Amino acid sequence: MNAETAPPKTPYELLGGQQVIQQVVDRFYDLMDSDPQYAPLRRIHAADLAPMRHSLAGWLSAWAGGPRDWFDENPGKCMMSAHRGLGVSREFAAQWADAMARAIADVAPPDKALAREMALRLDTMAKAMVVD
Numbered sequence: 001m002n003a004e005t006a007p008p009k010t011p012y013e014l015l016g017g018q019q020v021i022q023q024v025v026d027r028f029y030d031l032m033d034s035d036p037q038y039a040p041l042r043r044i045h046a047a048d049l050a051p052m053r054h055s056l057a058g059w060l061s062a063w064a065g066g067p068r069d070w071f072d073e074n075p076g077k078c079m080m081s082a083h084r085g086l087g088v089s090r091e092f093a094a095q096w097a098d099a100m101a102r103a104i105a106d107v108a109p110p111d112k113a114l115a116r117e118m119a120l121r122l123d124t125m126a127k128a129m130v131v132d
């Protein structure tokens, strides 16, 4: 396949694939676990974050156009509906989006514009989860 017929690269590929997504997720939960400003958000998560490190990385991979294993493992599951029962406040959404933006900036995927766009879209999504 030459360059003219090759399909455009997905955001997943441009970001650096599974390795970079997992690095972002690990940094995100490390920040949530260690920075006191995220303590309220940390408290509503389970003590063991290992399942979340797996699940969020799987969801983000599929979201960015990569492997869709997460959706195969969670048929019909909608991220927005799954969060409705959590009573996401503005403060929780801001803490989530802030930790995620920091994690992305710290990992620093090579495509800087796409990395910024990723943080922006996830911020929009976190705000859309607010129920107050």
Ligand code: HEM
Pocket (backbone or CB within 6 Å): 041, 044, 045, 046, 047, 052, 055, 056, 059, 079, 082, 083, 086, 087, 088, 089, 092, 093, 094, 096, 097, 122, 123, 125, 126, 129
């Ligand atoms: C773009 C925004 C967000 C995304 C993509 C996201 C993604 C996820 C994913 C993939 C899961 C795991 C679901 C599963 O495996 O069944 C999850 C669970 C969870 N999320 Fe979010 N989330 C977002 C925003 C938020 C916000 C703003 C809060 C704040 C309240 C939050 C709190 C939680 C909690 C408490 C859980 C359950 C964790 C546990 O059982 O330990 N999330 N989220």
